[in-house]
Amino acid sequence: xxxxxxxxxxxxxxxxxxxxxxxxxxxxxxxxxxxxxxxxxxxxxxxxxxxxxxxxxxxxxxxxxxxxxxxxxxxxxxxxxxxxxxxxxxxxxxxxxxxxxxxxxxxxxxxxxxxxxxxxxxxxxxxxxxxxxxxxxxxxxxxxxxxxxxxxxxxxxxxxxxxxxxxxxxxxxxxxxxxxxxxxxxxxxxxxxxxxxxxxxxxxxxxxxxxxxxxxxxxxxxxxxxxxxxxxxxxxxxxxxxxxxxxxxxxxxxxxxxxxxxxxxxxxxxxxxxxxxxxxxxxxxxxxxxxxxxxxxxxxxxxxxxxxxxxxxxxxxxxxxxxxxxxxxxxxxxxxxxxxxxxxxxxxxxxxxxxxxxxxxxxxxxxxxxxxxxxxxxxxxxxxxxxxxxxxxxxxxxxxxxxxxxxxxxxxxxxxxxxxxxxxxxxxxxxxxxxxxxxxxxxxxxxxxxxxxxxxxxxxxxxxxxxxxxxxxxxxxxxxxxx
Numbered sequence: 001x002x003x004x005x006x007x008x009x010x011x012x013x014x015x016x017x018x019x020x021x022x023x024x025x026x027x028x029x030x031x032x033x034x035x036x037x038x039x040x041x042x043x044x045x046x047x048x049x050x051x052x053x054x055x056x057x058x059x060x061x062x063x064x065x066x067x068x069x070x071x072x073x074x075x076x077x078x079x080x081x082x083x084x085x086x087x088x089x090x091x092x093x094x095x096x097x098x099x100x101x102x103x104x105x106x107x108x109x110x111x112x113x114x115x116x117x118x119x120x121x122x123x124x125x126x127x128x129x130x131x132x133x134x135x136x137x138x139x140x141x142x143x144x145x146x147x148x149x150x151x152x153x154x155x156x157x158x159x160x161x162x163x164x165x166x167x168x169x170x171x172x173x174x175x176x177x178x179x180x181x182x183x184x185x186x187x188x189x190x191x192x193x194x195x196x197x198x199x200x201x202x203x204x205x206x207x208x209x210x211x212x213x214x215x216x217x218x219x220x221x222x223x224x225x226x227x228x229x230x231x232x233x234x235x236x237x238x239x240x241x242x243x244x245x246x247x248x249x250x251x252x253x254x255x256x257x258x259x260x261x262x263x264x265x266x267x268x269x270x271x272x273x274x275x276x277x278x279x280x281x282x283x284x285x286x287x288x289x290x291x292x293x294x295x296x297x298x299x300x301x302x303x304x305x306x307x308x309x310x311x312x313x314x315x316x317x318x319x320x321x322x323x324x325x326x327x328x329x330x331x332x333x334x335x336x337x338x339x340x341x342x343x344x345x346x347x348x349x350x351x352x353x354x355x356x357x358x359x360x361x362x363x364x365x366x367x368x369x370x371x372x373x374x375x376x377x378x379x380x381x382x383x384x385x386x387x388x389x390x391x392x393x394x395x396x397x398x399x400x401x402x403x404x405x406x407x408x409x410x411x412x413x414x415x416x417x418x419x420x421x422x423x424x425x426x427x428x429x430x431x432x433x434x435x436x437x438x439x440x441x442x443x444x445x446x447x448x449x450x451x452x453x454x455x456x457x458x459x460x461x462x463x464x465x466x467x468x469x470x471x472x473x474x475x476x477x478x479x480x481x482x483x
Contacts, residue, residue, distance in 0.1 A: 008059035008067035010049040011075050012115055018042025019108035026101045036090045039104040040083065043111070047079045063183055064125035065116070069478045073324065074118035074251040081244050081331050082111040084453050088236040088335075088342045091450035095347050096144070103143055107240065110136035114248035118255075123172045123182035126252065130168070130216075133245060134161040140240065141233040153232030156225040164215035171208030178202050184256055206268055209256075210275075216249045217305050218298075220278040227290075230298035235350045238294060239338035242301050243331045250308060254323055257312075272313055276405055279306030280412040287419045294352040296419055297337060300378060303416060304330055310409050311393045314400035317479070322396035324475050329377070329385035329464060336457040337374040340367055343450040360427040368427045370454050377461050379420040380413055385464035 006013075022038050050072050053059075058068035065071075086107060093100035113132030120126040138161070142154025176182055178201045179190045191202070214222035230238050283303030290296040308330075311322035344351035344367065351357075361368040377386030390413065397406040464471055 004056050004059055005061045007056050008053055008061055009065075010053055011046045011072075011079070012112060012119075014042060014046040014049055015079075015108055015112040015115060018046065019105050019112065022101075022108060023105050026105070030099065030101055032090070032094065032100055035101045035104050036086065039086050039108060042108060043079055043083045043086065047076060047083070050076050050079075060121070064122045065119045066121040067119055070251075070255065071119040073475070073478045074248065075115045077328060077331060078111055078114045078118065078244050078248060081247070081335060082107055082114075082240070084335050084339070084457065085236050085240045085244070087449040087453045088239065088339055091447040091453075092234065092236050092342050092345060094447065095345075098144060098146070100143075103140065106136045106140050106143075110140065110240065111244065114244050117248040118251040120252060120255070121184050123176070126256070127165070127168065127172070129248075129252075130165065133248065134165070137161070137237075137241060137245065140237045141229060143234055143237065149232035150234060151232075153229045156232075157229050160215055160225055160229075164212045167208045167215070168212030171205045171212060174201050174205030174208065178205065188258075203267060207271070210268075210271060213249065213253050214275065217246055217253070218302050219275050219305055219309075220282045220302060223279075223282075223302050226302065227295040227298040230301075231292060231294045231352065235294070235338055235342040235345050235352075239335055239342070242297070242334050242338065246301070246305065247327050247331060250305070250323070250327060254312060254320065258315075258320070269313065272309060273402075273405060276306045276309035276313065277408050279303060279309070280408050284412045284416045284419075288415065290419070291354045292352050293341065293354060293357065293423065294350070296354075296423070297334070300416070300419075301334070303412065304378070306412075307390065307393055307409055310402065310405045311396040313402050313405060314396040316400065318399050319396045320479055321472075321475050322392045324479060325392050325468075325472065326389040328471065328475075329389035329461075332457055332460050332464070333374050333377040333384075333386055336370060336454060336461060337378070339450065339454050339457060340371040340374070343367065343447070343454065354423065354426055357423060358426045358429055367454070370458050371427065372424050373458055373461055375420040375423055377465070379417050383462065383465045385461050385468075387465055388468040 018039065019042075021042065022035060025038055026035060053067060054069070054072060056067075057072055058066060060066050086104060089100065089103060089107070093103065110133050113129050113134075113136065116125060116129030116132060120129055138154055138158050141157045142150050144150040172182070175187065178199060179187055181187055181190065194202075211222065213219075218226040229241065233241065279302050283299050283301070283306060287296050287299035287303065290299065308323055308326050311319045311326065313319070314322070341351055344356065357368075357371070360371070373384060377384035380386045380390040390409075394406055394409065397403075397409070
């Protein structure tokens with residue numbers, strides 16, 4: 001390994017080192033505030049190191065990792081989102097009796113696994129990064145040991161992640177047996193030389209790989225326990241699962257299938273098209289039936305993964321940029337939405353019932369405004385990041401003439417307006433006498449950390465919606481010619 005390779009690995013080394021430092025500090029002395037600061041410093045140093053690494057990119061580190069501009073961009077997104085989640089966790093767990101210090105170690109390790117995923121160029125690093133992320137999430141989802149719902153969420157996530165890993169390993173084994181390589185680029189070259197994935201073994205291996213991705217991204221029909229996990233996990237952990245975990249997996253999905261050159265071959269393209277359509281339709285229609293806000297956002301996330309598949313299917317430079325822009329906007333918007341749920345949650349339970357938000361505009365207009373902006377962005381209303389992101393997705397789909405997917409996206413988005421506006425209407429409605437007491441108890445004092453995160457996310461959400469040029473320029477410059 002060369003000196004340049006070590007420099008290229010600097011963000012990963014700092015994340016790993018930060019997790020060790022935090023773990024040792026906890027062993028010496030338990031202090032929630034100290035643990036928070038050590039975690040934030042580690043994340044900040046890792047983020048700053050991206051600018052040190054950038055002049056050396058692209059750098060192939062052995063055959064396992066490629067640290068290019070694409071990987072650096074998504075590492076930055078993962079680290080920034082983890083930073084926001086850490087601040088939300090501090091706001092959330094100061095109101096609970098459970099000892100929260102180990103949670104920060106788990107978050108750092110999960111961020112490390114996500115960073116490994118986005119830089120993977122080989123099945124081995126792919127699986128290692130996935131397991132580092134998944135094992136951390138088992139514990140994070142079940143971190144409230146005294147509550148039934150988090151334990152159930154942890155067990156269900158364990159089963160889903162184990163199923164995903166089994167499908168992925170079997171698929172990797174079949175592809176390796178046929179092609180004799182585990183490197184994404186080499187896989188693509190050999191598939192192209194064979195004229196596609198027509199071989200039964202290659203088709204079976206690719207189908208299993210898609211199934212594994214489907215479980216991790218909660219795409220239809222692999223989504224069944226996802227709403228239970230969203231509902232049961234602590235609110236800031238749900239924010240992490242919905243953003244960092246899914247974003248890292250989608251970044252890897254894009255890199256793998258771009259390198260493997262297989263998703264535009266007939267059968268594979270058809271499978272992704274069916275999954276995208278099913279996710280958009282089922283996600284939106286099932287969300288319309290929910291009275292639990294976390295379950296509503298869970299089904300909404302399924303629909304949004306379907307939207308991103310439209311740009312993925314479009315392919316090319318425009319499709320890659322559309323996926324990246326949409327994931328960035330989705331991170332900001334989803335973190336803002338779950339951030340509001342986090343700061344409204346109490347010691348007894350998370351503020352996840354629709355009734356908890358009734359009349360919020362009249363008691364906490366600031367929080368209601370943030371949640372409204374996030375919901376409108378998820379719905380794709382103008383002047384929000386979600387509108388520009390969705391417009392970019394539609395443009396990418398139209399440029400590649402995937403008209404069926406574009407049509408389903410537009411129609412399903414119209415139905416999606418119903419359940420987002422339903423929450424907004426509940427927040428704007430008056431407070432009835434019979435609900436005034438329980439609702440009032442669900443409005444704790446807003447902490448400084450929670451307030452800073454929500455303010456920053458709201459500014460970004462509106463700024464990108466009004467002036468997306470800067471982010472578009474960064475994405476275009478970063479990704480030009482990478483995939």
